[in-house]
Amino acid sequence: MKRLNVGIIGQGRSGFDIHAHLLKNMPGRFKIAAVCEPDAARLDYVRNILECDGYMDYHEMLQRQDLDIVVNASPSHLHVPVSLEVLEAGHNLLCEKPLARYVADVDKLIAKSRETGKLFAIYQQSRFAPYFEQVRKVIDSGVLGRIIMVKIAFNGFSRRWDWQTLSEFNGGNLLNAGPHPLDQALQLFGPDTMPEVFCLMDRVNTLGDAEDHVKLILHGNDRPTVDLEISSCCTYPLYTYQVYGANGGLTGNMEHMEWKYFKPEEAPQQELHRDPLPGRKYCGESLKWYSKKWHVPESKSQLYDTMGAAFYRNLYDALTKGAPLAVTPAHVRQQVAVIEECYRQDMAGC
CATH class of the missing domain: 3.30.360.10 (Dihydrodipicolinate Reductase; domain 2)
Incomplete structure (x- = not known):
């Protein structure tokens, strides 16, 4: 089973308590290779706990070529601009909810995903x-x-x-x-x-x-x-x-x-x-x-572990086997x- 390298932007409630927690407990499928967190003290703590590389600026992390997918767990109002940058940098993307406030922004992300040929998923584990x-x-x-x-x-x-x-x-x-x-x-x-x-x-x-x-x-x-x-x-x-x-x-x-x-x-x-x-x-x-x-x-x-693990299994299959996403960008657009x-x-x- 191929192990995928993951980078996570943001180490707050979602980035650390949800995504890092889930990924850490799926070692056969995922490895947390890097995290980004602008708070220096929080970054040091998380980097030691997860035993991964750490960045204060996500732009530096996006320059890496070894990441199979990047999780965007930045604050909600930054989901659209940061996600566009992740796709533009050539990475597969998983964005936290809420994805966007406007349909026009969802369309921009879908278009960018198609333009770059990169997978675009949204974390709707429920x-x-x-x-x-x-x-x-x-x-x-x-x-x-x-x-x-x-x-x-x-x-x-x-x-x-x-x-x-x-x-x-x-x-x-x-x-x-x-x-x-x-x-x-x-x-x-x-x-x-x-x-x-x-x-x-x-x-x-x-x-x-x-x-x-x-x-x-x-x-x-x-x-x-x-x-x-x-x-x-x-x-x-x-x-x-x-x-x-x-x-x-x-x-x-x-x-x-x-x-x-x-x-x-x-x-x-x-x-x-x-x-x-x-x-x-x-x-x-x-x-x-x-x-x-x-x-x-x-x-x-x-509940949260059950939903999250099932979501990430589907995401893993989509990345490694070309399986369809259960939650598609079209679903989230609606x-x-x-x-x-x-x-x-x-x-x-x-």
Whole structure:
């Protein structure tokens, strides 16, 4: 198995706690060859821990010829310009989310990737979340019938005062946490078409100027309605997923799911009555319900490690075998288009 050399730009929460952590635990596939971090003390610490080369200026690291891929974990507002430089320097690229604030910037990155012939990937690891895979499995089985609505809630209660609360740094719930559930939502809606978008955003407990409460509705012809919340002012989060189907439904969180359904062929045959039912009765029938449950396996109980390792395995196969990326730039372009429309509506006061 070929071992790929990786360079990482940025050694903050994402660069060190996520990417360096994951790559260090996949030694058969990846080797961290170099990191870049402008903070000298942090760089010395990380370089000793990871036993790799270190740079304070990422431009110096990009001059290397031995890197198989560069991870861009710079601050969010630098993702687009730094990613363009990585591709221009002739490196394969993995960029952290949020990729961009505008579709035009995504198009620039896609064009640069094609121009240079280099792989361009975006770190959207929640596509590999065990709970999401289970939701898709139940929906795809057909037991719930036609899917009418999917409700997704990435909610909790927190107050924040760091740089990710500022719009100038591409902060706020929609760009910070939002790409995770929005990527899932668009897969369930259908990645082949742009949904109609309705969005409401608010600032509640944040000390910055970016939103910390988002309500987003996606809808379209012959598509399920998707109701997505990303709120930091929900003290009683009830679920992560709820699915409404013609023959049943699903509810659950990241660790536990349950669903029930009836089989139409076993349901009583009914006829439409134009006249009032005898005895002033309401409609009533007895359906035979089938119930099932899912618990996250112990082997996948460490959510972030499970998602991240699955993402990096797919990335490794793409680099070494030409396998297709599970999360494509086109998928993320659709996501950014929805985000851009949300901010347009917010600015217009829609």
